[in-house]
Amino acid sequence: MANWKWLADRLDDYNWxxxxxxxxxxxxLFIVLNVAYALMEPLPLIGQLTLHxxxxxxxxxxxxGENPAAYNLSINSIETMFATHEIRQAKAxxxxxxxxxxxxxxxxxxxxxxxxxxxxxxxxxxTLVDGRRVRAYNLGHPILSxxxxxxxxxxAMNYQPDAIIWLTTLQSFNRSRxxxxxxxxxxxxxxxxxxxxxxxxxxxxxxxxxxxxxxxRTIIGQRRELADWLRLQFYGVMWAVxxxxxxxxxxxxxxxxxxxxxxxxxxYDTPQALTSDDLAFDVINAGVERAGEVPLLLVNEPIFIxxxxxxxxxxxxxxxxxxxxxxxxxxxxxxSENNWRYVDVWDAIAAGEFTDSPVHLTADxxxxxxxxxxxxxxxxxx
Numbered sequence: 273m274a275n276w277k278w279l280a281d282r283l284d285d286y287n288w289x290x291x292x293x294x295x296x297x298x299x300x301l302f303i304v305l306n307v308a309y310a311l312m313e314p315l316p317l318i319g320q321l322t323l324h325x326x327x328x329x330x331x332x333x334x335x336x337g338e339n340p341a342a343y344n345l346s347i348n349s350i351e352t353m354f355a356t357h358e359i360r361q362a363k364a365x366x367x368x369x370x371x372x373x374x375x376x377x378x379x380x381x382x383x384x385x386x387x388x389x390x391x392x393x394x395x396x397x398x399t400l401v402d403g404r405r406v407r408a409y410n411l412g413h414p415i416l417s418x419x420x421x422x423x424x425x426x427x428a429m430n431y432q433p434d435a436i437i438w439l440t441t442l443q444s445f446n447r448s449r450x451x452x453x454x455x456x457x458x459x460x461x462x463x464x465x466x467x468x469x470x471x472x473x474x475x476x477x478x479x480x481x482x483x484x485x486x487x488x489r490t491i492i493g494q495r496r497e498l499a500d501w502l503r504l505q506f507y508g509v510m511w512a513v514x515x516x517x518x519x520x521x522x523x524x525x526x527x528x529x530x531x532x533x534x535x536x537x538x539x540y541d542t543p544q545a546l547t548s549d550d551l552a553f554d555v556i557n558a559g560v561e562r563a564g565e566v567p568l569l570l571v572n573e574p575i576f577i578x579x580x581x582x583x584x585x586x587x588x589x590x591x592x593x594x595x596x597x598x599x600x601x602x603x604x605x606x607x608s609e610n611n612w613r614y615v616d617v618w619d620a621i622a623a624g625e626f627t628d629s630p631v632h633l634t635a636d637x638x639x640x641x642x643x644x645x646x647x648x649x650x651x652x653x654x
Contacts (some may be wrong), residue, residue, distance in 0.1 A: 289400055303512065305491065315494055318438060319351030323505050328357030328512045332385035333410045334424075335504060342518045343511040347500050348458035356504060359409045359431050368404040369430045370649065371411050372520050373421045373559075374439030377573055377631035378412025380638075385410070387635040391437070392642035396651060404434075406649065417453040417638040418441045418555040419474065423462055430567070435652050436568040437645060438559060441575065441631055442599040445551040446538050447473075451480040457469040458482065470558035524628045527604050528589045529580035545599040553606050560612060572603055572616040574633070574641060577625040588630040615648045 306368045324330050334353045337344040347353060354360060372378055372390050375548055380388030386395065390410035396404035409431075411424050420647055421438060428436070450456070451474065460481035467476045487493050511517055535543050560568055575596075586592050600618065607614035625637025633641065 279335050287429065294456065298319060302501060305619055306492070308456070310585055313489055315349065315497060316351045316494065318498070319501060321347040322352070322355040322508075324356040324508055324621045325358065326361045330355050331508075331511070331517065332358055332380055332391070333388070333517065334413050336379065336414055337518055338588075339519055340507070342516055343507040344517045345381050345500060345503060345507065346454075348455050349424065349497060349501065350455075350459060350462070352501055352504065353424075354427055354431075356508065357411070358411070359411070359428070362598065363432050364405075364407070366404050367407045367436045369432055369497040370406055370408045370435045371425075371431070371433045372408055372437050373425050374412040374422075374573065375416050375441065375444060375451070375631065376412070376414030377441075377633065378410065378439045379414050380412070381518070381629065381632050382411065382627050383633075383635060383638065384515070384520070385517070388412075389638055389642055389645065392639055393649070396642065398646055400650070406646075408437075411480045412439070414454065414486060415453040415455060416441070417450055417456060418444045418552050418559075419463065420453040420455050420473075422466060422555050422559050422562070423456060423459060424587055426462070426466060426528055426562055429562060429564075432442065433566055435649065436559075436563050436566055437571060437649065438555050438556075438568060439571045439573045440556075442551075442596055443538075445553075445599065447550060447552050450474060450552055451478050466558065470561050471554070472558055473552075473554045502611070512628075522543055527576050527626050527628060527630055528634075529578045529583070529623075531578070531581055531582040531586045531589065532581070533585065534544045535585060535594065537590075538594050540595065543592070543594040546595065546600050546602065548606060551599065551600075551602060556606070556612070557610060560610070568615045569645075569648055569652055570607065570611060570612055571645060571648075572600065572614075572618050574617055574619065574621040576630040577619060577623055581621065614654065615644070617644050620644055 334345055334357060335347045338346060378389055385391050388410055390408040393406065393408040411428055413420060413424060418440065426435065457480050460483050463481055464476045466472060469476050484493060556570065575591065578586065578588050587596055601615065604616065621633060621637045621640055625634045626632060627634060
């Protein structure tokens with residue numbers, strides 16, 4: 273055995289040198305791949321790659337949620353959001369394509385897709401006088417920010433809309449919170465482009481608009497985004513089988529009907545005379561400008577109107593009467609001065625048809641809203 277010891281020693285030495293060379297090469301390759309990835313910035317392109325609309329059906333609403341049991345997740349890649357949505361499918365020759373932009377009420381919290389505003393408009397099977405069939409697409413997203421809506425509207429213009437319906441509420445108009453939405457913060461380049469193109473009264477250098485450094489653009493830096501993109505594809509399989517894209521609890525906390533003697537609204541502690549400068553009407557104007565020749569209907573969406581304690585001071589948990597009344601007056605004034613198409617249906621839905629939020633509706637409440645919006649929609653083409 274001693275005669276073979278020299279060979280074993282040489283093999284051990286060879287094995288260590290071999291392992292070291294493999295590790296060094298693998299490390300260098302990993303560094304090269306990360307550098308190349310950062311230089312090419314392929315995430316927007318990767319985001320457009322999806323099983324949806326090919327092997328899987330397109331989703332009926334944009335991805336949103338954090339519970340794996342709902343086969344859905346929140347994602348900040350606008351490319352991925354639209355790639356997985358059914359609007360990515362080719363437009364039919366006889367289709368009158370309507371896109372719905374708005375908040376969680378439009379998205380449809382606690383409602384299955386067929387009971388959302390888009391679902392109920394489609395169920396009504398509207399047809400224009402020229403024979404085109406109305407087909408509504410739900411591009412609502414559960415964050416309250418007009419700038420977030422504008423980002424989605426801007427991308428939606430690439431999908432041949434024939435009309436746009438933008439549902440809004442006062443909470444989305446607060447100027448100081450326009451850049452609070454994660455979707456806005458994580459799409460800083462798009463926001464800055466819009467600020468430059470349509471003259472938004474937003475600060476392009478605001479620190480909330482995050483730009484990735486070189487490390488943030490590598491595979492390591494974007495590992496969360498890549499993992500989310502991959503998870504969404506896997507969730508898509510179960511979603512296609514079950515149709516579940518959010519959880520529907522049997523019990524939930526109803527919107528409040530009784531309030532303290534509180535007159536505050538967000539960063540406004542006391543009643544004051546709101547002006548158009550206090551609210552982000554410039555973002556609305558930018559959306560109208562971005563829509564161009566495509567008719568855009570602005571809708572002041574319904575809110576819950578309380579009748580309990582201190583309801584003489586507040587309409588609901590969100591809105592003191594002084595702020596909301598001023599908002600409605602300013603919105604109507606701005607719509608008239610700028611020739612915006614505008615419908616105010618703030619009190620169109622009975623209080624009993626609101627669920628867990630001042631803007632979330634039951635299926636019956638949404639049916640009433642769909643009738644009002646559908647009627648206004650048909651008038652857009654006249």
